[in-house]
Amino acid sequence: MALQKTQSGKVDKRTKEYKELVERAKKARAAQKKAAKKPTVKKSTTAAKRRADGRLDQRTKEGKEAAARMAKARKAQKSLKNRIKKLFK
């Protein structure tokens, strides 16, 4: 499901979907910490599924086009450059 945007075109972070993703991740980490488990990076099942069901396939549009737009914006809007400037002072 695509994230809702505000009228200005910005992502509306008040949407349920995004907030729920973040809250679930925070709760899961809190539970791990409580169980004294060290943080682990896990295999992404959705990334594999994305490829398997064709959402990232050349024949489908959504994923490929969005990724291409992001790469284009990264260059045109210098978003990567700006982030690097901000985070690697």
Add this chain to the structure above:
Amino acid sequence: MKTDIKILSSFLAAAVWADGEYDEFEKEFVGDLAEELELPKLAETLEKEIKATEKMSEEELANNLEAAAKKVDAGEKEGILSLCLQMMCADAFLAQDEVDNFFAFADILGVDEEAASTLLDEYVEEEEDLIIEQ
């Protein structure tokens, strides 16, 4: 950038390990990153790290990252975290397990939850084409 290229590559390789494939979008991102950071050997170093990590178990990867995190320059922890996020989202999708991994990376790097959360919010706001999956 003060953090060693091999250490940066360990984190990017872990993002690839989680994703399961070093795809064209990630390669393009690494190309852009190498240019911006002026690290011409980044792609080569990363490919070596990917090979070294691909057979690792979850626990081995955790130990590897824990050791690498100790060598990250203190002022670049959030930067490395941001690069892990961008690597994971290079295919334009952000799903639950990627958000979980993002917070795991934050924890490993010693970036506190609120700072990590702000970084994620800002990234999501800026990347208008990002597709959020439930």
